[in-house]
Amino acid sequence: MIALSFFAAILPLNTLGHYIHWHFIYISVANFTVVILMIVTFVAALFLPFPGRRRRKENK
Template sequence: MVHPERFAALFNLSHPGHFISWGVLQVSYGNAVVIVLMVVAFVAALLLPFPGHRDKGGR
């Protein structure tokens, strides 16, 4: 017998969402978090030194 509650999510996101409105722009918190994380990941990927290859210049 499978008990559904055993698989319940830790945080319940099934409640009405929140939205950021800025002029014509409207974005849900959920989407905003994803988009911000994408930009952060992109910038981090460009800036963080890649391991195994020490920056020789040391600038």
């Protein structure tokens, strides 16, 4: 219960949403955050070494 109250204090979900408005682009901060996280995760997925890959190459 204490942990739930702690998270609720960090992320107050009972208020009006925040929006980014730039020219024709109108997106909520929550959706924008998810898009940025997806791009960061995609780049990480491309460049981070896959576990065990080096070991397999050495075994070849």
